[in-house]
Amino acid sequence: MIGKKKDIIGIRAKEKGHRRALGVRGVIIALAAWLLLLAGCNHGEGDRVRDLDGIIVSEEALPGELKEIIDGKKEQAFQLTYSDGDYLYICIGYGKQDTGGYSIALNDLYLTETEVRVDTTLLGPELADQKKKTATYPYLVIRTELVEQPVVFK
Numbered sequence: 001m002i003g004k005k006k007d008i009i010g011i012r013a014k015e016k017g018h019r020r021a022l023g024v025r026g027v028i029i030a031l032a033a034w035l036l037l038l039a040g041c042n043h044g045e046g047d048r049v050r051d052l053d054g055i056i057v058s059e060e061a062l063p064g065e066l067k068e069i070i071d072g073k074k075e076q077a078f079q080l081t082y083s084d085g086d087y088l089y090i091c092i093g094y095g096k097q098d099t100g101g102y103s104i105a106l107n108d109l110y111l112t113e114t115e116v117r118v119d120t121t122l123l124g125p126e127l128a129d130q131k132k133k134t135a136t137y138p139y140l141v142i143r144t145e146l147v148e149q150p151v152v153f154k
Contacts, residue, residue, distance in 0.1 A: 047112055047113065048110045048111070048112060049110070049111045049112055049113060050110065050111050051109065051110045051111075052109045052110055052111055052116065052144045052145065052147075053144060053145070054090070054106065054109045054142040054143065054144045055142065055143045055144070056106065056140060056141065056142055056143075057089070057141040057142070057143050062089075062141060063082070063084050063089075065082075066082045066084075066089055066091070066141070069082065070091060070093065070139060070141070073093060074093055074095070074096075074137040074139060075095060075096055075137070076093075076095045076096075077093060077094055077095040078091070078092075078093040078095075078139075079091070079092055079093075079153045081151050083146060085146070086146060087143045087144065087145065087146055088116075088143070088144050088145065088146050088147060088151075089141055089142070089143050090109075090116070090118050090141070090142045090144065090151055091139060091140070091141045091142075092104065092118070092120050092139060092140050092153065093137065093138070093139035093140075094122045094137075094138050094139065095137065096135055096136075096137055097135065097136050097137070097138060098133060098135060099125055099131075099132055099133060099134065099135075099136065100125060100132050100134050100136045101124075101125025101126055101128075101132070101136075102122060102123065102124065102125055102136060102138040103122075103123045103138070104120050104121070104122055104123065104138055104139070104140040105120060105121045105123055106118075106119075106120055106140065106142065107119040107120060107121055107154075108154075109142065109144065111147065111149065112149075114149060114150075115149045115150050115151065115152045116144075116147060116149050116150070116151045116152065117151075117152050117154065118142065118151060118152070118153055118154065119153075119154040120140060120153075120154075122138065
């Protein structure tokens with residue numbers, strides 16, 4: 001029985017003086033171990049450290065300077081950040097839309113080791129809202145804690 005086990009793991013080849021170091025099984029095992037090691041050490045920039053609490057700020061509650069900046073940029077799509085010293089404001093605008101009824105969904109807001117990530121989606125209007133041909137400029141402002149990391153928009 002022991003002789004058979006030696007054949008399985010390649011010890012007999014080593015005992016006979018053959019120069020087969022790892023064999024096919026050994027290479028596969030070494031490769032699998034290496035891949036597991038790489039997968040286990042993946043703590044890069046993309047890993048979520050924690051979620052950020054964000055409050056969606058109405059137009060009336062915006063700091064005056066930020067409101068002026070947004071008014072100057074709202075014709076085109078924009079992404080910007082603003083700080084008043086106490087909070088970080090993350091702003092996402094989708095530019096001029098031909099009808100009303102658009103909304104913006106905040107999908108995710110979180111902190112990684114190196115950045116703040118924010119993910120939003122522009123949601124289209126209902127059929128009734130599409131008939132109104134009034135231009136709108138949908139944008140979203142999120143107020144969160146002041147952090148030093150740059151913001152990455154998805």
